[in-house]
Amino acid sequence: MPENTDRILRAELSGSMVRVMLIDNTNMAAEAMSIHEMSHVAAAASGRIMAATSMISAMLKESGSSVTVTFSGNGPIGKIQCVGAEGYCRIAMDNPAAELPLRSNGKLPVSDAVGKTGKLSVVKDIGLKTPYIGQCELVSGEIAEDFAMYFTVSEQQPSLVALGVLVAENCVIKSGGIIVQPLPGCPDGVIEQLELRSQLFSQISRELAEYSLEELLENSFRGLEPKVLGTQPVGYRCGCTRERMERALVSLGRKELDEMIAERKDIDMACHFCRRLCHFTPSELQKLREYAVKKEDSESKG
Numbered sequence: 001m002p003e004n005t006d007r008i009l010r011a012e013l014s015g016s017m018v019r020v021m022l023i024d025n026t027n028m029a030a031e032a033m034s035i036h037e038m039s040h041v042a043a044a045a046s047g048r049i050m051a052a053t054s055m056i057s058a059m060l061k062e063s064g065s066s067v068t069v070t071f072s073g074n075g076p077i078g079k080i081q082c083v084g085a086e087g088y089c090r091i092a093m094d095n096p097a098a099e100l101p102l103r104s105n106g107k108l109p110v111s112d113a114v115g116k117t118g119k120l121s122v123v124k125d126i127g128l129k130t131p132y133i134g135q136c137e138l139v140s141g142e143i144a145e146d147f148a149m150y151f152t153v154s155e156q157q158p159s160l161v162a163l164g165v166l167v168a169e170n171c172v173i174k175s176g177g178i179i180v181q182p183l184p185g186c187p188d189g190v191i192e193q194l195e196l197r198s199q200l201f202s203q204i205s206r207e208l209a210e211y212s213l214e215e216l217l218e219n220s221f222r223g224l225e226p227k228v229l230g231t232q233p234v235g236y237r238c239g240c241t242r243e244r245m246e247r248a249l250v251s252l253g254r255k256e257l258d259e260m261i262a263e264r265k266d267i268d269m270a271c272h273f274c275r276r277l278c279h280f281t282p283s284e285l286q287k288l289r290e291y292a293v294k295k296e297d298s299e300s301k302g
């Protein structure tokens with residue numbers, strides 16, 4: 001793996017009237033592509049989703065918080081789930097090998113692969129008893145427009161979102177994005193300026209291949225007093241443990257575990273997000289079955 005240069009840059013414009021986040025998540029997107037052996041179009045969709053999820057998770061101030069983003073579209077990729085915590089992400093999808101022909105303009109048909117109808121859900125766990133759940137219908141399956149709609153509908157926060165991934169020869173050349181959010185009280189003149197400049201981000205992955213995050217900020221928002229507030233490293237991280245796999249097995253329930261034990265064979269469970277294998281013997285499965293029985297009994301007692 002090449003050195004991880006992924007990072008998020010936070011900035012503000014017009015004396016804190018506008019919040020800006022920029023991300024370069026090229027390594028993250030490349031690692032996801034290689035772990036899941038993705039097609040080009042799946043890598044493009046996943047790089048975009050991870051860029052946004054990473055930025056949303058970095059907006060959460062409570063330590064230990066996380067965000068789970070799910071795209072349930074009607075395209076051949078199927079359900080896509082991405083989890084982000086402090087900028088670090090993991091992703092999984094039903095069909096990462098889904099392949100579609102390029103559009104006539106040479107672009108990857110991301111919206112066809114994700115699906116133009118379906119739902120986007122964003123679940124934020126900030127350590128409270130119940131997580132914050134936001135949901136909206138997909139606008140186009142192009143990902144950035146869908147996140148923009150989510151921010152407007154679920155968070156009442158109008159946002160400019162641009163996301164892009166450059167894929168060639170089975171590798172991610174560049175992946176990144178930007179979220180621009182005018183805060184309450186932002187003058188109309190500034191909002192007009194932001195709308196004018198939104199076109200600058202229509203090819204953001206190409207821009208990022210040429211310029212650093214700082215240069216892109218400076219070039220795009222000249223005259224709006226761009227000010228860097230800080231940067232943070234981000235990347236692909238699963239963080240799965242044997243305990244998490246055990247919990248997943250227990251949650252399968254007694255019936256399913258009985259079937260596995262009856263086969264009297266060792267099993268290898270693969271993590272959904274990083275494909276790491278965890279080995280279980282029949283006697284270990286038997287122990288987990290006992291937990292599952294206890295859990296089911298206590299649940300049935302209410």
Ligand SMILES: [Zn+2]
Pocket residue numbers: 238239240271272273274275276
């Ligand atoms: Zn894992």
